[in-house]
Amino acid sequence: MKKIIVTGGAGFIGSAVVRSIIGNTADAVCVIDKLTYAGNLESLAEVSADPRYRFEQADICDRRALDRIFTDFRPDIVMHLAAESHVDRSIDGPGEFIQTNIVGTYTLLEAARSYFDTLSEEAKREFRFHHISTDEVYGDLEGPEDFFRESTPYAPSSPYSASKAASDHLVRAWKRTFRLPTIVTNCSNNYGPYHFPEKLIPLVILNALDGKPLPVYGTGAQIRDWLYVEDHARALYLVATRGVPGETYNIGGHNEKKNIEVVETICALLDELRPRDDGRSYREQITFVADRPGHDLRYAIDAAKIGRELGWKPQETFDSGIRKTVEWYLANKDGWCRRVQDGSYSRERLGLGGKGR
Template identity: 60%
Template sequence: MSILVTGGAGFIGSNFVLDWLSVSDESVINLDKLTYAGNLENLATLEGKQQHTFVRGDIGDADLITQLLTEHKPRAVINFAAESHVDRSIHGPEDFIQTNIVGTFHLLESVRAYWNELKGEAKNLFRFLHVSTDEVYGSLSKTDPAFSETNRYEPNSPYSASKAASDHLVRAYHHTYGLPVLTTNCSNNYGPYHFPEKLIPLCILNALAGKPLPIYGDGQQVRDWLYVKDHCSAIRRVLEAGRLGEVYNVGGWNEKANLDVVNTLCTILDELQPRADGKPYSTQITFIKDRAGHDRRYAIDASKLEKDLGWKPAETFETGIRKTVQWYLDNQPWVANVSSGAYQDWVNKQYTI
């Protein structure tokens, strides 16, 4: 038995592959296009492991997908493949449309054709699990209840709009063709192997380098923070027992303002790796112009997942963020390799003080 994971060299995908192979004997066929955020170093510990097969390719390549499905006959496809950074979608939305909408369409078509040819138990047990985001629901005020699975979609960025469209395609393929799908919508992930364009890894790296810690606007944008390994365990649980056609919100029950998150990072770094001059890292915090169309608050109500499938996160924000900071301190070669010239060019463009 095997599973096909798309986007399995990215942040969440690689964590999922690593976790899967640590708890399961089932093989993984790992497909990733290896764009800027896909990194084979994330999977270095799997080198030589027969259970892991890496293939470089695009979910929009129907011939390749068909070949992989025919050859390996996976009993599930877990789709992480996506362009996922809001800032990049603002500057260049076309890649998001191509990957997140057109790519998902081609993937669904290939999977549907494969599933239609399956027989008996293999057909009954097959699953297509689509990994999505809470950003499809739009923005909340301070007093609004957290997003539930019945919230109306109100995406506010090209990224979230493209993910909303992909969610709708997945839903339609279930209701129109009967494809056995599951969808998860997660809150903000953090943890090991996070490409350093997002808030937490960016600020850890900048702090250690003595650079400004850029905070959009007033820093009071609120997110629900989910440790990536908790997200992986939730996906495994949904794949195992989720009801076909259902959507499950995955959250960490950790609403934090961006400024509070960065101050927490600074406090942990002050303890684990103090600055040579003895000053706190918080002195590096610098407020910059707010992101265009910046959503004010996201919050996930993950009670359906707990009630129906018995899942809840193992990490609090305090335990998860400490593990994350320690991982970056312990893995400086990985950090140095991903902090390439192209990455630095992007940071300089995006986070101008």
């Protein structure tokens, strides 16, 4: 049994990682989450009673809290997912992104390094610091045949991606300078259950059901590679437990789609699964809006390395994954989704934490 710290474990990807670890391994997990607007302990409700799960409400910028947790929990692995991650929010207010993504990562690295220095030589050989990042650090791609590879130069376009690029560089520097055994992964766009409604796919699903406009930036020509979150969670655990320190692994879903194609696919599924009362298509709710500043046109991941070296590949196609996602939101519209939309999840969340503080 390994003991794993998951920062940001109450967020979208983090909670999927925690549910996967508790549900499919014998490992113990300590979630560290500040519980900002995107942190939702209801996303962890199914594992919160498990004795291998504990929760610590803490800010990764709080060194004293981190030192206490490291000393008490004694982790074998740190999986660092805590981050501000919404591009539009980073444009409106970059400061929080600098603080959490850069200063927070630095503080966590220093806490991990201090703890690492106390370990036996055998424990040091087993310890891993796994930093989870994004493909947005690479900027965008020019030609239709090109892909982001682990060697692609960084060219971030937004305050969000710039802050993540900076954190990636810090993690690699701590490996080189301080010999902390770090690993970096960069992933494509995730989607699936428990996704906060500000992001494209859940926003479109819930707006459609509520009879609201379905906003699409520009002409919807932006291309993204879509990765089902549970496939990503499996990949992250594989990297954390079998990846090589100092290496970077790109994780993609092999599903390139234009944004307008994604929206139209969701509309077609809703037409099938939850038809409008007036018999018309949800496509009629699509509304094109002004593009956001610095919007990258195309992201696409070459995930050959993780497949070749660690044997991972996604289990879901986009068709199967998006159907599961729409079905989940339909099933949870009046529960998890409504509590997120009306803010009641924030008022109630402190009673759902399970073991720990």
